[in-house]
Amino acid sequence: MSTENNAAKDTLVIGGHEFSSRFILGSGKYSYDLIKAAVDNAGAQIVTMSLRRANDDTQTNILDYIPEGVTLLPNTSGSRNAEEAIRIARLSREISGSNFVKIEVIPDTKYLLPDNHETVKAIKTLAAEGFICMPYMYPDLNAAREMAAAGAACIMPLAAPIGSNHGLATKDFIQILIDEIDLPIIVDAGIGKPSQACAAMEMGAAAVMANTALATAGDIPAMAGAFKKAIQAGREAYLAGMGAERVKGASASSPLTGYLR
Amino acid sequence: MTITYNGEKTELADGTRLGDFLREKGYRPQIIAVEINLAIVPKSDYETVVLKEGDTLEVVSFMGGG
Numbered sequence: 001m002s003t004e005n006n007a008a009k010d011t012l013v014i015g016g017h018e019f020s021s022r023f024i025l026g027s028g029k030y031s032y033d034l035i036k037a038a039v040d041n042a043g044a045q046i047v048t049m050s051l052r053r054a055n056d057d058t059q060t061n062i063l064d065y066i067p068e069g070v071t072l073l074p075n076t077s078g079s080r081n082a083e084e085a086i087r088i089a090r091l092s093r094e095i096s097g098s099n100f101v102k103i104e105v106i107p108d109t110k111y112l113l114p115d116n117h118e119t120v121k122a123i124k125t126l127a128a129e130g131f132i133c134m135p136y137m138y139p140d141l142n143a144a145r146e147m148a149a150a151g152a153a154c155i156m157p158l159a160a161p162i163g164s165n166h167g168l169a170t171k172d173f174i175q176i177l178i179d180e181i182d183l184p185i186i187v188d189a190g191i192g193k194p195s196q197a198c199a200a201m202e203m204g205a206a207a208v209m210a211n212t213a214l215a216t217a218g219d220i221p222a223m224a225g226a227f228k229k230a231i232q233a234g235r236e237a238y239l240a241g242m243g244a245e246r247v248k249g250a251s252a253s254s255p256l257t258g259y260l261r
Numbered sequence: 262m263t264i265t266y267n268g269e270k271t272e273l274a275d276g277t278r279l280g281d282f283l284r285e286k287g288y289r290p291q292i293i294a295v296e297i298n299l300a301i302v303p304k305s306d307y308e309t310v311v312l313k314e315g316d317t318l319e320v321v322s323f324m325g326g327g
Contacts, residue, residue, distance in 0.1 A: 026327030050326025053267040053319065054293055056286045062323050063292050075326050087299070091321050094294035094301055162327070189327075211327030 015132030026211020082121035116143035127151025160190025194230030201234025
């Protein structure tokens, strides 16, 4: 079977919805005018956004800039506990008209680290209300199991602190989630470069989410395109099956016989 | 009467309907969600709900975010 055939059938399934793209795009910290070009170049089918008090002037609403057919993924940023996350999720559904929600519960304002325990509580309530819960979390196997049991549709472990562009600082722990949790593992937060996104996909991550890496790039749509290629390359490498690393020494790639001497 | 609208004390005429308030502020119903006293108001009720003294009204919409 050719790689093309494999790729054609290789979809990301979240809460029963199928996506061909494995790149979830954030919309924070850059001009709404660039969203369409970023989405197009990223090939993104899911875009995250936040919910805030509205301004009276509604002429520049983000929904006017998101291309038709893109799945809206509201986050619960601003919530500090389960109760606040649930409130934001319910309000977001009134606007998005869909059940997707990225649950992020962040009581800590310095490192912006998520509260796994409160997140589990929010998932329990929201999953029972029909939400497709996509929880942002600190990569901890026990917490991920609790989130899965509570009804999460995927698990979104952080690679490094939000907005840090540090890359896969939690690599070993994300690998444990990939190996042990029977849900898509979507690497979220901290991915700063296409090579890091590619590495996450090579590990077997189901998808990568990025925002700051693009928002802080010199050319945002061009960087979206670079991430798309890196994520595709990493996925194809994962599906192809990576060769083992040697602990030490070398292994000749050319025949060790028939030398012309 | 006085209500709290997005955290600010706001003076309104008695009997102001939610739909009229939202129109006056320039809101498009499809891009907002509304909560009165922590209860979500369905869009189909915007024209019938009447604001009352002491209500806490929240009007929210989507912004960029990760």
